[in-house]
Every structure is written in structure tokens, then in C-alpha cells.
Amino acid sequence: xxxxxxxxxxxxxxxxxxxxxxxxxxxxxxxxxxxxxxxxxxxxxxxxxxxxxxxxxxxxxxxxxxxxxxxxxxxxxxxxxxxxxxxxxxxxxxxxxxxxxxxxxxxxxxxxxxxxxxxxxxxxxxxxxxxxxxxxxxxxxxxxxxxxxxxxxxxxxxxxxxxxxxxxxxxxxxxxxxxxxxxxxxxxxxxxxxxxxxxxxxxxxxxxxxxxxxxxxxxxxxxxx
Amino acid sequence: xxxxxxxxxxxxxxxxxxxxxxxxxxxxxxxxxxxxxxxxxxxxxxxxxxxxxxxxxxxxxxxxxxxxxxxxxxxxxxxxxxxxxxxxxxxxxxxxxxxxxxxxxxxxxxxxxxxxxxxxxxxxxxxxxxxxxxxxxxxxxxxxxxxxxxxxxxxxxxxxxxxxxxxxxxxxxxxxxxxxxxxxxxxxxxxxxxxxxxxxxxxxxxxxxxxxxxxxxxxxx
Numbered sequence: 316x317x318x319x320x321x322x323x324x325x326x327x328x329x330x331x332x333x334x335x336x337x338x339x340x341x342x343x344x345x346x347x348x349x350x351x352x353x354x355x356x357x358x359x360x361x362x363x364x365x366x367x368x369x370x371x372x373x374x375x376x377x378x379x380x381x382x383x384x385x386x387x388x389x390x391x392x393x394x395x396x397x398x399x400x401x402x403x404x405x406x407x408x409x410x411x412x413x414x415x416x417x418x419x420x421x422x423x424x425x426x427x428x429x430x431x432x433x434x435x436x437x438x439x440x441x442x443x444x445x446x447x448x449x450x451x452x453x454x455x456x457x458x459x460x461x462x463x464x465x466x467x468x469x470x471x472x473x474x475x476x477x478x479x480x481x482x483x484x485x486x487x488x489x490x491x492x493x494x495x496x497x498x499x500x501x502x503x504x505x506x507x508x509x510x511x512x513x514x515x516x517x518x519x520x521x522x523x524x525x526x527x528x529x530x531x532x533x534x535x536x537x538x539x540x
Numbered sequence: 541x542x543x544x545x546x547x548x549x550x551x552x553x554x555x556x557x558x559x560x561x562x563x564x565x566x567x568x569x570x571x572x573x574x575x576x577x578x579x580x581x582x583x584x585x586x587x588x589x590x591x592x593x594x595x596x597x598x599x600x601x602x603x604x605x606x607x608x609x610x611x612x613x614x615x616x617x618x619x620x621x622x623x624x625x626x627x628x629x630x631x632x633x634x635x636x637x638x639x640x641x642x643x644x645x646x647x648x649x650x651x652x653x654x655x656x657x658x659x660x661x662x663x664x665x666x667x668x669x670x671x672x673x674x675x676x677x678x679x680x681x682x683x684x685x686x687x688x689x690x691x692x693x694x695x696x697x698x699x700x701x702x703x704x705x706x707x708x709x710x711x712x713x714x715x716x717x718x719x720x721x722x723x724x725x726x727x728x729x730x731x732x733x734x735x736x737x738x739x740x741x742x743x744x745x746x747x748x749x750x751x752x753x754x755x756x757x758x759x760x761x
Binding site: 381384390480512513517520528 | 612705732
């Protein structure tokens with residue numbers, strides 16, 4: 316059994332540093348979800364338009380993110396943006412860009428699904444009652460759309476938080492990287508530290524993601540058929 | 541953009557080896573995940589005392605943590621408590637740990653979707669619990685689960701892109717090495733994207749075809 320190892324987590328500022336690293340992860344996911352949602356709403360609306368060409372392009376955009384692993388997109392962005400644009404883009408900015416574009420594609424699909432699954436008679440019944448179009452959106456369409464979108468969107472958020480762990484591979488200093496630094500520094504004094512540090516990071520991710528997926532499940536139960 | 545075609549052709553064998561590694565890794569771990577998923581979902585269905593709770597805990601733990609952290613824990617953490625595995629074994633164990641829970645969920649929702657009346661009819665003609673699973677529930681549940689099982693298979697195939705982090709020479713590592721050694725960034729990345737397209741696209745097309753077939757079998761449209 317591992318002896319004398321767990322204290323590495325509480326030595327010096329290690330604990331705070333790891334939490335700070337987690338915060339970088341959360342910050343990247345949070346920003347990406349916000350930007351992705353805004354772009355995704357536009358994209359979802361565009362995908363309900365009649366134009367065949369527009370639909371095809373947006374569909375290809377979505378499939379590109381579904382078929383090619385996100386890590387590949389991170390590599391592509393990491394290795395090509397800075398030289399291509401002749402400016403220095405940080406790993407963090409690259410990550411936010413890639414995750415936002417991915418989020419936009421997925422949220423776009425969720426929005427499209429919600430819009431298309433809305434029964435036509437809901438609008439017609441509203442109009443028959445004499446609701447103005449503002450009221451129609453306010454009382455009928457938006458509440459139903461949100462119900463249909465929320466479980467999927469929260470699920471996406473969980474996936475994003477998990478996937479942001481990959482940004483360490485393009486050199487962003489987040490929780491995994493800080494863990495590695497702590498392990499390397501203490502390699503002589505605490506040779507078992509990798510067990511505890513990675514175990515702790517494992518639990519940290521769980522503590523962030525579990526409430527999110529519970530929330531998503533609850534909404535699904537509450538509003539599902 | 542001027543691409544160095546000779547360089548690309550010369551690197552093809554490297555990408556080929558890495559793709560073969562990915563295929564083996566994905567195949568083995570998808571197979572193990574399916575076995576775990578089937579077994580665990582049946583345990584959940586029969587509500588086996590004690591084990592069911594452990595399985596639910598495993599599912600939540602595995603679904604709510606990233607594969608990268610799981611792999612790092614297995615590869616760097618576990619040797620410290622005396623459990624050493626080769627990179628390849630480690631990748632299989634990690635991918636199966638992750639995939640098993642996704643497959644369990646897929647099978648479970650398939651089993652839950654089988655109508656209550658089906659269960660009651662089976663019980664009323666005197667089938668045992670085992671017979672009920674064998675002849676009534678599983679055949680129907682499998683058909684219902686196929687789309688999500690397929691989606692999980694694609695998910696796992698894509699997740700193999702992470703194993704480079706524990707020093708396996710996968711596609712990501714090959715591309716990174718080539719960029720580092722020869723500065724042929726565009727060429728290496730293009731081959732990387734093409735390799736994944738070649739791997740995932742056929743499976744994805746197959747899945748949407750199967751999904752249409754299943755829907756046809758279920759609803760006849």
C-alpha cells in the first residue's frame with residue numbers, strides 16, 4: 316500500500332494550486348459554452364431555413380466536429396493558427412476557439428431539434444387565442460424550446476468540462492499540468508505522489524461533472540415523455 | 541499552399557502503423573466494453589443485491605471523469621501501489637473502464653424500453669427469470685439499443701486519440717513527431733485528419749444505415 320504520499324496534496328500551496336488549475340479548466344469550458352451557445356442559436360435558426368445549400372454547409376460543419384476527434388482539432392489549431400496568422404495565440408485562446416466552434420455545432424443541432432420538434436398546432440392554437448407574436452414566443456414557444464434543449468445542453472457542458480482536460484496536451488497550464496509539476500518537484504521526497512495527485516484530480520473532475528449530469532437527468536425525468 | 545507530396549508519401553507507413561494500432565485498440569476495447577455493458581445491465585435489471593450499487597457507482601465515476609485523467613492514474617499512479625501495466629494494456633483497461641459504463645447505459649435503456657406487458661406476458665406463461673431475459677427481453681432490447689451502442693463505438697474509436705499521452709505511438713504522436721522533426725506542419729496535419737476520416741467515416745455511415753434499418757423494423761417506415 317502507498318505509505319507517506321497523501322500529504323503531498325497539502326504540502327505548501329499544492330492544494331490551492333491544483334484547485335487553481337481546475338479553475339482554468341472551468342473557465343475554458345464556461346467561456347466556450349457561452350460563446351458556443353450564442354453562435355449555436357444562430358446556427359440552429361439558420362438550419363431551419365429552406366435553403367438547401369445553407370443546410371448542407373452547416374450539416375458538414377457539424378459532422379466535421381462529430382467525425383474528427385476534438386484532440387485533432389486542437390492540434391490543427393495549435394500548430395497552424397499562430398504561424399498562419401503571424402500572431403502569437405496562447406494555448407488557452409486556441410482551446411477556447413476550438414471548444415466554442417465545437418459547442419456552436421452541437422448547440423446548433425440541439426436548437427434545430429427543438430425548433431423542428433415543436434408541433435405546428437401550438438403556434439396555431441396560440442394565434443387562435445389572439446396572442447400577439449411577442450406573447451406567442453414569451454408564453455408558448457420559448458418555454459417549450461428551453462425544456463427540449465436544457466437536458467442536452469447540460470450534457471454537452473459535462474462533455475466539455477471532461478474534454479477540456481485535453482488542453483494540457485497543447486501546453487495549457489491547467490489542473491493536470493499543475494499535477495505533473497507537483498509530481499516532478501516531489502519526485503525524491505514523495506515518490507508515491509503520482510498515485511495521490513492523479514487520484515485527487517480524478518476526484519476533482521468527478522465533483523464538477525457529477526452534479527451537472529445529475530441535473531441533466533433530473534430535467535430529462537421532469538420534462539421527458 | 542504548396543504541399544510536399546514526397547514527404548507525405550514517405551510518411552504514409554508511419555500513419556499506417558498508427559492506424560493499425562488504433563484499430564486494434566478500438567476493436568479490443570469496444571468488444572470488452574460490450575461484454576461489460578451486457579453483463580452489468582443484466583445485473584442492474586435483476587437488481588442483484590450489493591453488486592447493483594457498486595455497478596451504479598462505477599457507471600457514475602467512469603462517465604463523469606475524463607479518459608485522460610483515468611489513463612494518467614492507471615499509467616503513472618497505479619505502479620506506485622504495485623500495479624504495473626504495459627502502455628497497450630493500460631490503454632485497453634482505461635478505454636474499457638470508460639466504454640463499459642457507456643455500454644451499460646445503452647443496454648440498460650434498451651432493456652427499460654421493453655414494454656412492461658412483455659415482461660408480464662412472459663411471466664404469465666411460466667418463463668423463469670433467465671428464460672425471460674433470454675427469449676423476451678434481450679432480443680428486443682438489443683434491437684432498441686443498436687443506435688446508441690453504435691454511437692458509443694464511434695465515441696470510443698475517437699477517444700483512442702488520447703492514448704498518445706501515455707507514450708503509445710498513435711496517430712496524434714506520429715503527427716506531433718513529424719511536425720517536431722521536419723516542420724512539415726500542414727502535411728502532417730492533413731494526413732492526421734485524413735487518417736481519422738478514413739477510420740471514423742465508414743463506421744459513421746454504417747451506423748446511420750443500421751439506424752434506418754432498425755427504425756424500419758420497429759415502426760415500419
